[in-house]
Amino acid sequence: MSRFALSRYSRCFSRLKTLHYLNQPFAPSLFSSSAASDRDGACQTGPPPIRVGLTESAGRAVFATRGIGAGDLIHTAKPVVVCPSLNSMDSVCYLCLKKLMGSPKFQDRGVSYCSRECQENAKGFNDVETRADSSSFADYCRTHNFKYPLMVKRLCCMIISGALPADSLDILQPAALSSEMISKIEDGYGLLWNAFRKANFKDDDVAFLTKQWYTAMLARIRINAFRIDLVGGSCGEDLLSLAAAAVEGEGAVGHAVYMLPSFYNHDCDPNAHILWLQNADARLMTLRDVEEGEELRICYIDASMGYEARQTLLSQGFGFCCNCLRCQSGD
Ligand SMILES: C[S@@+](CC[C@H](N)C(=O)[O-])C[C@H]1O[C@@H](n2cnc3c(N)ncnc32)[C@H](O)[C@@H]1O
Structure with missing residues (x-):
C-alpha cells in the first residue's frame, strides 16, 4: 500500500487517517490566534512560534520560528466567520x-x-x-x-x-x-x-x-474556507492520536474562515495538520519534527489520491499547480 493510501487530508475534507502522513514577523493580535503549547495541550505564554513570510512561487506562507516537535500544538485559531x-x-x-x-x-x-x-x-x-x-x-x-x-x-x-x-x-x-x-x-x-x-x-x-x-x-x-469535521476529545489528549482517530463518514458540521490558518500553503505530504476537537476553534499541529525556518504546510485535499487526480482537484478547486516536493517527484 502506498504511504499515502491511508491519508485523507483536506482543506475541504479535513481528516487525518494515518500518523505517517498524516518576511515579516507574525503579529498574534491581528489573527486572534493563541500561543503554541506543549504536546499535552497545556498552553505556554508568548506568541506562536511562527511568522508569515513570502515564498518564491506560492505567495505568502507560514514559517516556524523555532524547532517544533512532532505532534505539538503550534497555535489555535478562532474563526472570523x-x-x-x-x-x-x-x-x-x-x-x-x-x-x-x-x-x-x-x-x-x-x-x-x-x-x-x-x-x-x-x-x-x-x-x-x-x-x-x-x-x-x-x-x-x-x-x-x-x-x-x-x-x-x-x-x-x-x-x-x-x-x-x-x-x-x-x-x-x-x-x-x-x-x-x-x-x-x-x-x-x-x-x-x-x-x-x-x-x-x-x-x-x-x-x-x-x-x-x-x-x-x-x-x-x-x-x-475550511470544512469542519469535529474529532472530539479534549485539549489534554495527545494530538496525534486525536488526529488519527478522526472518524470517516460523519458529515461536515459546517464551514469557517480563519485568518492565520489561511496563510498555510498546501503540500501533498504535509508537515502540519488542522483539526477541530469540540467546536469551530481550530488547532494547528505538527505531524513531524519541524526545523526553525521551515515552511509549515497542510494538505487541502485527499492525499491518498494519485498524481493526476490531485493536480486536477488543486487546479480546478483552488486554481494552482502544486509545487510540493511530492508533486515535483511525480508521485
Ligand atoms: C489558502 S491560500 C494560502 C496562502 C497564500 N499563499 C497567500 O498568499 O495568501 C492558497 C493559495 O496559495 C497558493 N498555494 C498554496 N499551496 C501551494 C502549492 N503547493 N503550490 C503552489 N501554490 C500554492 C495558491 O495560490 C493557492 O490558491
Whole structure:
C-alpha cells in the first residue's frame, strides 16, 4: 500500500487517517490566534512560534520560528466567520458548531446554542438575520447546494450588527472566478440585497453590500474556507492520536474562515495538520519534527489520491499547480 493510501487530508475534507502522513514577523493580535503549547495541550505564554513570510512561487506562507516537535500544538485559531451546514442546523450550536446532545437548552428565534455565552455572542448578528427575511436566498442556496453564500450572508449580518468591519477578509487571497461563476453569484447577490433592502436597514449600514463586494467575499471564501469535521476529545489528549482517530463518514458540521490558518500553503505530504476537537476553534499541529525556518504546510485535499487526480482537484478547486516536493517527484 502506498504511504499515502491511508491519508485523507483536506482543506475541504479535513481528516487525518494515518500518523505517517498524516518576511515579516507574525503579529498574534491581528489573527486572534493563541500561543503554541506543549504536546499535552497545556498552553505556554508568548506568541506562536511562527511568522508569515513570502515564498518564491506560492505567495505568502507560514514559517516556524523555532524547532517544533512532532505532534505539538503550534497555535489555535478562532474563526472570523463560521456557518453550520444546512443539514447540521438542528444538531450543532448555531455559533460555535459544538454538537448538541439531547434537547438543546438554549434556543432563540428558531436556532439552538450550546451555551448561554454562545447565545449572547450571536445575538447581534442574529437580530439582523431575524429582521431580514432571507428565505428566498436560503432556498436558492438549498436548491443549488451552495454553502459559501450562506457564509457571506452571515458575514453581512455581522457587519451590519457592528461585530466586524466590511474589509475583514480583504487580506485573504481571492480565487479567480470565471464569468459563468460570476453570473451565478449575481443571482444570489440580488436575493440577499433585496432581503436587506426590504428590512429597511439604514443606507449607510448596508452601503458595503455592492455586487463587487459580494463577489470578492465569495472569491476569498472559496479559497480560504475550511470544512469542519469535529474529532472530539479534549485539549489534554495527545494530538496525534486525536488526529488519527478522526472518524470517516460523519458529515461536515459546517464551514469557517480563519485568518492565520489561511496563510498555510498546501503540500501533498504535509508537515502540519488542522483539526477541530469540540467546536469551530481550530488547532494547528505538527505531524513531524519541524526545523526553525521551515515552511509549515497542510494538505487541502485527499492525499491518498494519485498524481493526476490531485493536480486536477488543486487546479480546478483552488486554481494552482502544486509545487510540493511530492508533486515535483511525480508521485
Ligand atoms: C489558502 S491560500 C494560502 C496562502 C497564500 N499563499 C497567500 O498568499 O495568501 C492558497 C493559495 O496559495 C497558493 N498555494 C498554496 N499551496 C501551494 C502549492 N503547493 N503550490 C503552489 N501554490 C500554492 C495558491 O495560490 C493557492 O490558491
